[in-house]
Amino acid sequence: MTKSSRSGLQQKRVTLRDVADRAGVSETTASHVMTGRRYVAEATQQRVLSVMEELKYRPNQVARSLRARSTSTVAFIVKDIANVSATTSIREAAALLRRRGFATTMVDSPDEGFSSGLLQQVVDRLPSGVIFFGQDPEPAAARLLRQASVPFVVGGLGAAHTGDWDIVYTDQAAAIRRITAVGLAHSQSRVCFIGGNWDDEGARTRLKGFTQAIEASRGALNSRDVQLVPYTVEGGRSAMANLLSDPPTLVVCGSDQIAIGAILKAQEAGLRIPQDIEVSGFDNVEASEIIRPSLTTIDARLAEQGMICAEMLLQRIELPESAAQRRELEPRVMERQSMRLSP
Structure with a gap:
């Protein structure tokens, strides 16, 4: 091949078809060399790998890793990298x-779902596995990972837990329902909820738990008693500001960050926690013990979720054909100073 023709080929995006044609094999065979999903004769493997390097179908260091079928790297795909629960x-x-x-x-x-183009970039780096935190993969994404023989696990508080894959989760609705019911037992006035934005699966699940508790105790939920904001301290502050025209006696929050912001705003308005307003959170992050008064919250067992996701992925790597696992963790209510859990 002349230098000019090689240069022309490299000006466009090199495809697997280009590799297959140059190596004199089918595109399916070239794909099998990449994924290791089917046996390919050693001589053919070496010819395909050499062409991949020649055409720069992959960076050289990644192409070399094809011989080992993976890069000994696990990719975390995160719904919201700023969310404290995900980082834990x-x-x-x-x-x-x-x-x-x-x-x-x-x-x-950050967007709903995960674009196939971005996921393809992850797959192209040949990870040993993928862990989704905070969202389920779209069906097309799951197919792409399986076709590439990339094991994956789903964990975190935003996942819907509906797929036929390995899942680690906490029953968020039950946890919110429980803490709300406790508060309703000794709160005779306005009870409100501040949760995450509606486009988040976890936010919808937590609101569902609150709604169920209210309906079981008091009937229909009043929409003015619900504020949906980002999972941030500032989100909690702005939501509490909206509620203070008719101050509630109990505010159930969908995250500790939101609850901390709500407490700070109430205190700025001269209200006492918990004497005037009781507040609960969700996550049990480190800051929940530091704020004053300390925050009564739901321990979603985030650290355990992370460890179990990793353990499941390692099992999936070792036993790729084994049945999918579902692991539910029981949340714990952590009683501190911002809300009473007894009359």
């Missing part, structure tokens, strides 16, 4: 995986 789970998962010899990388996916 990821930290524990990464620590366990490092002890087992795996490097980790993180991809932020």
